[in-house]
Amino acid sequence: MAKPAYTLTFHSHDVLIIGAGGAGLRAAIAAAESGAKVAVVTKVPPTRSHTVAAQGGINAALGNVTPDDWRWHMYDTIRGSDWLGDQDSIAYMCKHAPEAIADLDKMGVVFSRDKGGNIYQRAYGGMSTHYGKGDMAFRACAAADQTGDAMMRGLFSYIQQYGVDFFVEYFALELLMDATGRCLGVLSWELATGKLHVFMAPQIIIATGGYGQVYAAATSSSTCTGDGNAMVLRAGLPLQDMEYVQFHPTGLYGVGILISEAARSEGGILRNGEGERFMERYAPKYGELASRDVVTRAIISEIEAGRGAGRKKDHVMLDLTRIDPMILEAHLPTTRALAKQFAGVDVRKEMIPVYPTAHYTMGGIPTDRECHVLMESGQQVEGLYAIGEASCNSVHGANRLGCNSLLDLVVFGKHAGEQAAAGAKEHLKMKRQDIPRSVLEKALTHFDRMRYAKGEKAPLAIRKEAGLHMQEHAGIIRNATGMQAGLHHLSGLLRSYRQDVAIGDTDLIWNNDLVAALETENLLMQGLATLASANFRTESRGAHFRSDFPHRDDDHWLTHTSVRVDENGITSCHTRQVRMDPHTEGAEPVLPEARAY
Numbered sequence: 077m078a079k080p081a082y083t084l085t086f087h088s089h090d091v092l093i094i095g096a097g098g099a100g101l102r103a104a105i106a107a108a109e110s111g112a113k114v115a116v117v118t119k120v121p122p123t124r125s126h127t128v129a130a131q132g133g134i135n136a137a138l139g140n141v142t143p144d145d146w147r148w149h150m151y152d153t154i155r156g157s158d159w160l161g162d163q164d165s166i167a168y169m170c171k172h173a174p175e176a177i178a179d180l181d182k183m184g185v186v187f188s189r190d191k192g193g194n195i196y197q198r199a200y201g202g203m204s205t206h207y208g209k210g211d212m213a214f215r216a217c218a219a220a221d222q223t224g225d226a227m228m229r230g231l232f233s234y235i236q237q238y239g240v241d242f243f244v245e246y247f248a249l250e251l252l253m254d255a256t257g258r259c260l261g262v263l264s265w266e267l268a269t270g271k272l273h274v275f276m277a278p279q280i281i282i283a284t285g286g287y288g289q290v291y292a293a294a295t296s297s298s299t300c301t302g303d304g305n306a307m308v309l310r311a312g313l314p315l316q317d318m319e320y321v322q323f324h325p326t327g328l329y330g331v332g333i334l335i336s337e338a339a340r341s342e343g344g345i346l347r348n349g350e351g352e353r354f355m356e357r358y359a360p361k362y363g364e365l366a367s368r369d370v371v372t373r374a375i376i377s378e379i380e381a382g383r384g385a386g387r388k389k390d391h392v393m394l395d396l397t398r399i400d401p402m403i404l405e406a407h408l409p410t411t412r413a414l415a416k417q418f419a420g421v422d423v424r425k426e427m428i429p430v431y432p433t434a435h436y437t438m439g440g441i442p443t444d445r446e447c448h449v450l451m452e453s454g455q456q457v458e459g460l461y462a463i464g465e466a467s468c469n470s471v472h473g474a475n476r477l478g479c480n481s482l483l484d485l486v487v488f489g490k491h492a493g494e495q496a497a498a499g500a501k502e503h504l505k506m507k508r509q510d511i512p513r514s515v516l517e518k519a520l521t522h523f524d525r526m527r528y529a530k531g532e533k534a535p536l537a538i539r540k541e542a543g544l545h546m547q548e549h550a551g552i553i554r555n556a557t558g559m560q561a562g563l564h565h566l567s568g569l570l571r572s573y574r575q576d577v578a579i580g581d582t583d584l585i586w587n588n589d590l591v592a593a594l595e596t597e598n599l600l601m602q603g604l605a606t607l608a609s610a611n612f613r614t615e616s617r618g619a620h621f622r623s624d625f626p627h628r629d630d631d632h633w634l635t636h637t638s639v640r641v642d643e644n645g646i647t648s649c650h651t652r653q654v655r656m657d658p659h660t661e662g663a664e665p666v667l668p669e670a671r672a673y
Contacts, residue, residue, distance in 0.1 A: 082520060085273045086508040089115040089241065090500035091493070092275050094248050094262060094304060095283035097125035098224070098485035099464030099492075101231040103281050105183075106493025108238035112500050115241045117248055117264055117275055119284075119299060122232050126285055126297040127485065130224025131336035131410055133198060133216030134180075134482035136173035140194040141214035146170045148205055149215060150658070151666055153480060156202045156367050157473025158618035159634060159668040160317065160654060165445045165469045167658035169480075169487045176486045177217055185230035187219050188407070198341045198407075200478045202367040202673070212365065216479040221338045221410045227482060246273065247591060248284070250519035251307045251460075252511055257451070259460040260511055262307075263519045267591070270584030272520075274511060278503035279459050279496035282308070282441060282449070283489070286465035287602045288321075289595075291434035292543030295324055295334040299595075304466045306598035308441050309605070310522070314452045314638045316468040316652065318602065319610035319620045320438035322476055323552050325371040327433025329391040331418050335430055337478045339411050340364040342403055345395045346371070347427065348378045349385035354392075359673035366673035369475045369619045372432040376552055385429065393427035432552060436476055438619065439609070440468040442638065442652070445659075447492035452638055452650060459499070461492045470636065473654075474618020526593050527584075531576040535593040538577060542569055542596070542603055550607050555624045559611040566607060567645030570600045601641050608647035609637040630668050 091107040093100045096118035107114045118125070137144035149170040154161055177195065181187065188196035195217045203213040219226035247265045252274070254260055261276040287302025288294040305315055325346075326335040340346070346364055348354045358374035359366035366374075375392050378384060385393050396404065396411075401424055404412055408423075415421040415428050441449055441462035447469065448456040462469075464485050471484050549562030569576075577593050584590075615629035616622050635651040656665050 082272050084516070085271060087115060087273060087275045088506045089113050089275070089277045091279045091281065091496045092117065092261065092277035093281045093283055095285060095464070095466070096122035096242070097283060097285055097464060098127035098227055098231065098482060099489040100283035101228070101235055102486045102489030103283060103463060103493035103496070104240050105231065105235050105238065106490040107497040108240050110494055110497035112497035115243065115275060115277070117243045117246045117262065119245065119247055119303070121244050123228050125228065126300050128225040128228050129297065129334070130482050131221040131334065132200060132338040132341065133218035133223050133479045134177065134227070135200070135215045135479040136177045136217055136483065137170070137215060138174055138177065138195065138197060138217065140190065140197045142205060142211065144205065144213055144215060146173060147663060148207060148213065149173065150663060151207045152203055153471065153477055154666040155208065155671055156475055156477040158475055158628065158671055159473070159630070160470065160617060160636070161473030162470045162655035163657060163665060164655050164659040165471045167660035167663045168445055169471050169483060171660060172487050173483055176483060176490070179490070180227060180230060180486065183230045183234040185219070185227050187217055187226070198338065199365060200341055201337055201362070201365045201371070202477045212362070216341070218338065220406065221336050221408050224482060247594065248303055248307065249523055249594070251311045252515050252519060253311050254512060254515065258458040260506070260515070263516070265584065267586055274508070274516070276506040276511065278506060279500045280461070281492050281496055282460070282462040282466050283464045284466045286437040287599060288434050288437060290543065290546050290599045290603045290606065292540060292547045293332040294434040295327060295332060296435070301595040301598050302466065302602050303595070303598050304462065305440055306601045309601050309641050310643065313449065313457065314442065314640045315439060315605050316442035316636050316638055317439035317470060317609070318605040318639055319613055319637060320474050320618060321434055321550070321606065322368055322436040322438060322619050323372045323432040324435035325368055325375055325432050326394055326430040328414065328418055329429035329431045332433040333414055333418055334435065335394060335414065335428060336411055339394060339396055339408055342407055343399045346375070347393045347395050348383040349389055350383055354378050362673040367475055367477060370673055372552060373621060375432055391429050391431040394430045395427045396423040397425060397427065436481060437465060438468065438472045438474065438476055440466050442636070443467050443469040445469065446495055447488055452640070454652065461496055463488045463492045474620060525574050526597065527579060527582055527590055529574050529577045529579045529593065531578045533576045533578055535577050535589060535596045538569060538573065539592070539596040539599060542566055542600055546603050546606070550610055552621065554610055554622050556611060559607050563604065563607045563611065566600060566603050570604065570645040573597055573600060604641050604645055604647055605639045608641070608649055609639045612649040613637055634668065
């Protein structure tokens with residue numbers, strides 16, 4: 077029986093944004109303010125994007141509590157990145173951070189305030205004054221412990237005045253690339269009607285978020301499947317630094333839900349099974365507010381030494397009992413509620429059981445400081461940008477500092493939106509005949525192969541199997557034997573996936589099996605990229621720790637990892653130089669040194 081032909085609906089805009097989290101919304105506002113006709117295609121409603129889950133704050137050197145300077149923020153970010161961050165991007169982000177906070181304030185984001193009416197700022201991990209020589213910096217601008225939610229509400233309310241076209245609950249399937257390597261648009265599936273749409277624009281911004289769901293236990297939303305990253309891989313383009321996955325030190329034990337670093341910022345203490353405050357052993361100056369990779373490995377070290385908590389001695393405890401109840405109520409309401417709901421713990425009287433869990437993906441689509449997507453050669457892909465957790469521009473390098481993620485979203489969201497709007501003015505409005513039929517047929521063939529798959533395994537069962545292998549072989553501590561075993565298993569899963577996966581219904585209206593199948597394929601490709609990159613990098617740096625290569629090696633590995641994955645699970649890795657020159661007035665390069673807290 078012949079498969080029915082698709083009737084495609086075509087749309088043409090100046091700027092197309094894929095994803096409506098914090099980065100996507102900020103880019104849409106900037107592009108619309110610059111006069112562009114903007115479309116936003118999003119898998120989930122904007123106020124349900126994963127950005128709303130960000131709790132602790134957004135960094136900016138405002139100096140409301142302690143003296144501060146954007147250059148100190150830049151230094152802390154480069155040190156936190158373990159010198160893998162691109163210093164031109166980091167300088168740009170830190171210098172523009174105060175402006176970004178002023179923009180958010182103007183847009184109606186409701187920050188917490190001190191008694192003088194200034195935006196409330198708290199200390200966060202890895203923040204210092206005077207280039208690491210002074211005291212801790214209070215740099216994180218916060219809305220209690222609900223900062224991401226406050227930010228998204230403000231941005232989404234503010235954007236309503238600009239007439240941006242939102243296409244909500246549309247699943248982006250494939251980038252449409254011509255023979256020259258230029259991106260022309262995206263093929264998308266409208267879940268509510270089952271229709272397929274082609275969105276065309278001369279300037280396209282990928283803002284699809286991270287791929288944390290590649291792990292069986294993660295703090296990220298179930299929708300965080302890195303769809304933009306996978307589309308880039310299928311377009312034959314590389315991803316960058318995929319070995320760098322941040323494990324948050326304080327996931328709720330047995331559940332994985334995030335217990336915000338804000339809890340430690342407000343005075344929370346980590347204790348082992350003997351009741352001892354152990355972080356002073358590993359970070360004498362910063363303690364619980366050392367960078368996340370340091371705290372995570374300290375927790376694992378305590379457990380491996382037999383000093384874990386509980387019957388199995390397999391976790392540690394977060395003690396908030398000494399914090400003033402008024403502070404708990406004002407600054408940590410979400411933390412209190414999560415601990416009570418999911419662990420039955422009253423944080424005023426009891427400690428919270430915690431264990432590190434996959435949290436943030438530092439790697440992604442390589443870009444330059446202007447957010448242009450880069451080919452393996454380092455050349456720009458015409459008309460294509462990437463921002464937010466989907467991108468690797470790289471402001472986080474080997475380890476992201478807490479509260480730099482929301483800052484990354486809004487600084488580079490604004491920058492990409494302005495760049496894209498300016499670029500769109502140089503092009504005529506696109507028409508459906510601008511998309512070659514062969515390009516559409518290739519994308520539709522891939523979609524059909526999944527839609528009509530008649531295997532025997534449920535897509536979520538395959539996703540769980542892959543996630544467990546990622547936990548085991550690409551977790552906090554890695555080695556060649558484990559990573560190679562993981563590579564072998566995941567490449568086999570991807571090669572046989574379209575034969576093994578079961579799609580019970582070919583109907584296109586709210587076909588959850590098909591959504592799960594497409595997302596699982598995307599995750600398999602990124603799991604392979606992560607394992608291949610981690611196996612390729614024979615050193616330990618930041619969040620990437622190898623027991624067989626336990627030391628940082630600047631002589632050989634002060635480089636980014638570039639990785640490609642084809643649809644048969646074949647991987648290839650290369651290196652790209654880290655950009656060490658800030659190219660910013662007032663900033664000097666920060667040279668590698670020993671990293672201590």
